[in-house]
Amino acid sequence: MASHLVGSFQLMKSLNRSLILNIIRSTGGISRAEIAKKTKLTPPTVTNIASELLNDGLVVEGQQGPSSGGRKPIILRINSRNFFVAGIDVGVSKIRFALTDLEAQIVLQNTIPIDDSMTEEDFVQIIIREILRLVETAAIPKDKLIGIGIGMHGIVNSSKGVALFAPNLNLKNIPLKERLEEELLVPVRVENDARAMALGESWFGNGVGAEDLICINVGYGIGAGILMNNELFRGRHGLAGEIGHTVADLNGTKCTCGNYGCLQTVAGHDGLKRAAMREISFGRKTLITDLINGDENKISGELLHKAALQGDELAIEIFRDAGRYIGTAVTNLIHIMNPSKIIIGGGISKAGPFLLDPIREVVKQRALDEEAKETVIVQSGLGDEAALIGAATLVLAEMFAVQYQNQKEIL
Structure with a gap:
């Protein structure tokens, strides 16, 4: 019993420590008195934990805050470059x-x-x-x-x-x-x-403040990270979010997983590359031909985006088709999970409106009700560094x- 009580005490101490740390982090700087008000912890508890955090080098004391009479409070901040x-x-x-x-x-x-x-x-x-x-x-x-x-x-x-x-x-x-x-x-x-x-994204990107969101990584593969009630949803066997292997075309190309017509075969990197190569082989005139100079290995999301920015119809069409496929998958996710926000990241997402606009259009056309149709769909706020x-x-x-x-x- 005694060891259980000691363990419980240490747990509460750890929880309160995390609570105070997070408030200091999220506010950018706060006094001990304000921490006590926000957390409902007693001032002595806040003072003791703040002293521990200062001794550990996790927080530092900054400038004095405004006073409503009496001594000005000292602001605590995260010592971000100490660890x-x-x-x-x-x-x-x-x-x-x-x-x-x-x-x-x-x-x-x-x-x-x-x-x-x-x-x-x-x-x-x-x-x-x-x-x-x-x-x-x-x-x-x-x-x-x-x-x-x-x-x-x-x-x-x-x-x-x-x-x-x-x-x-x-x-x-x-x-x-x-x-x-x-x-x-x-x-x-x-x-x-x-x-x-x-x-x-939920901590530092375009998902800050959203309790429920889905972040879709569109690159060579396509995967989704699902956050519900501020918690990552993994599923029973860790498969939750593998939308790249949901079927987009029953008669489609064989996927790396062994199935046919998976979403990533039509909207991932290789799917976009195949679409470009197919049209070029049919003799379609496109700026892509000039950009690759006979080397099909040069075809990438970045190159297609470059062509799209210069008004190339094929490049724009390829992103539009990929966006529609992803938009259908996003609509399904909205109907299943009903998140407040969808974030599109990964290398292919750099195409910006060329990809995101058709995604939004499909959702507006196919979502069940007006609120679902207006689900916020944005590009990653962390860009190339999102995964890191x-x-x-x-x-x-x-x-x-x-x-x-x-x-x-x-x-």
Whole structure:
């Protein structure tokens, strides 16, 4: 019984600490008295925890705040550049690494290409090497790195930190959390890349303030990160959000998953490339032909966007068709999950209105009622860094987030 009570006391202490940290972070700076008012914690509790946070170097005292009479209060702020987080984005053709501060501002980053012959051991050792290199290059003490977040393509067991299946690496059951924590001696969090992006957008991007949102990552593959009531929704086996493998065309092209006509075969990178190559082979006149100069491998979302900006009808048509396919999938998601906001990210999303306008048009045409038709659909607010910041947010969210609504005071 005694150990249970000690454990409960430590839990409440941790919850109150996270509660106070998050209020300091979200307000940008606040006095102890205002923290007590907002949290309903007693002033002595706030003072004690604030002292701990100051001693730990997590917060600093700033300028004095306005006074309503008497001594001016001292403002507490997050000491954002005293500790750091590593974010890792494991994509299709490359692995991106970043070091961020406690406000998810990127301090340093690097990119490593993925070798087709990469083994599990190669993969793990590259991560270890690059994390150590970032820390050394940034000239920060190792104990200032408080965690590592990894956004993985494919299927992930986030609770165990295992990459169950990374199709583009052709690797299975990689115990990333166990291996990296053993080698680097810092906490490691592993999540599907689209879910990491959704978390990053909700904390630092275009999803701030939205309790329910869906972030769709459109690149080589297409995946969705679902946030409901401020919590990531993973599904029973971690498959929630795999909309790239929902059927868009029953008679379509074979997908990497083995099925036919998946959404990513018509609206992902390779689908857009196939559409361009097909029309060019039919003799259609297009600026794309001039831009690739006979090399079909040059066809990419970026090149198609460049052509679209110059008014090329084929490029515009390709994005419009992809947008309609995605718009149909988004409409289905709205009818199933009914989120307040849809965020479109990933490399293909850089096409902006060429892709987003047809998505919005389909939703307006096909959604059930007026409110559903007006679901907010926006581009990622984090752009190219969405996956990296999302990976870092896996650690930051755990550090700052308050997991329970009913907080109890520690007297």
